[in-house]
Amino acid sequence: MQEILTAAFVLQTFRISIPYLLPSLGAVYSEKGGVVNIALEGMLLSGAFAAIIGIYYTGSVLTGIVCSLLAGIIVSILHGLITITFKANQIVSGIALNIFAFGITKFFCKLIFGSSSNSPRVIGLESWGLPFNPFLLICVLILIITVFAINRTKFGLRLKAVGQNPEAADSLGISVSKMRYMGVIISGALAGLGGAWLALDQHSFTDGMSAGRGYIALAAMIIGKWKPTGAALACLLFGLAESFTLQFQSSGVPTQFIQMLPYLLTIIVLAGFIGKATPPAADGIPYEKKD
């Protein structure tokens, strides 16, 4: 048993958790403001693709990361436009955007690299002499900022207000759509950043490389009961489970079981077996201004 708890194992768990954690924290912003963001998957994928494009053309990792943020933001603005401005169904918009992202990344991959499946290898992130990937530090930082922003700032309170009771917030002069847009855009940026991690870790883009991580991130946020720390812990739990299967593949625990775990846990939590999971009251409901 001691053999498992090596530094390598812990680092692997963290590495696997990163692409869950970033979109999951993003989902907290979006859903606290009242917009269900199932488009995380597509944002993750677009972020990964944009990162590779950025690095491919400029040779700079930083540009790649900036591109991934922008890509995430563009998809999130689309999601905002459809769900906040045009008040369409948030789930439908999210799914449409996921399919959109899958198609458009393939399309441009083909256009730019001549293959709809794979990009050539690009440079990745230097470790700057650290024993672990510097991305980890960024993640911890974002987690701390998120906890603080959601619970302790005016912005966080307003965001929660438009997610809980948009009428009341509106009557106090808070612009509901502005706050919701901000939540969705932050979630897009974070999901895009998660995509950048995927791309940098692999040094290339593969079509559909997000591989359902966006959905797992959403599940983690639900298990974490719409709280940043809860979401982070759930992501870590999923990372741990996955890392465990990789280490013990031949030990008898079927991989299929572990892969099913996040979804199973989500159902259990939603069914109310582990405490009460209450989403923000106005989550998923477009706000119609009444005169």
Add this chain to the structure above:
Amino acid sequence: MKNFLLIFITIFLFTSCGKKENNTVTDKSKIKVGLVFDVGGRGDKSFNDAAYRGLEKAKQELGIEYEYIEPGPGAEREAALRQFANRPDISIIFGIGFIFTDEITKAAIEFPDKKFACVDYTYDSAKTLPPNLVALEFREEEGSFLVGAIAGLMTKTNKVGFVGGMESPLIKKFQVSYEAGVKYVNKDCQILIGYAGVTGDAFKNPGKGKEIALGQYNDGVDIIYHASGVTGLGVFEAARETKKFAIGVDSDQNDEAPGFIITSMVKAVDVAVFEVIKEVKEGSFKGGRAETFGLKTNGVDYAYTEKNKNLIPQDVRTKVEAIRKEIIEGKITIPVK
């Protein structure tokens, strides 16, 4: 209205995702080849790219034209085969990968006037092949046995690894024969095995490949052989990061991580594709049979070129060449299951 817009966008996206490669003007006298790639897709620097090289060679040397489709997961494969089969200008259709076995058999029966060829077809001797289908099989076990012997001779930690893509009989064959090769030269060598999954997507998950490989390297493994398509690119990343060694598959993958890839188990998919096209052009195509490519005919081999020569010591080379001879002469029986 908004919902309409959404539905419209969705439909547009679905229909606009078609991935067809048009190869300009059609000349009636020219033979046109339709090729459907495996899950990994073109650009996998491995199996599919080897098939593509065969196409390119045929285009240049035989003056044929080609079109290809890179299908996504699931039913698109069959649709792609049908799409080609329905076209009057295409005379031969290739399916690249064992995953096509059932679909291409069905298509061949349904379109008896078209010619079909399938690389890595899972041949069941109890069933007869349609007369218009040729199954191209490779003795991967012979090549895998050889690279296994190289790994067994070269490991310094006495621990080597294997990373497979989709857990399936074909990939199991790679694994088992590799293990046998390692044990043949080094009885006490320990072998760690990892698979990326149980579906076709497992050939397309470099992130997971990297983590499995890092885990094995971390456990003391110093050489990993992968048979996992694009997933293997992750194995190479792990090799670079930990400064350990890897062995490539299907194509000579040396360029993916120069200095870290000792050798590759090379499958002459390009030769097979080229030969079949040549037969079609010369009118000597004969279906209903399985053609096997092995060590004897250089259908499989391990890469030994200017690029990786210095990674393989001379005494290892000598021993492995001796083993090659024994295999060709039938002195070694290689397990496949």
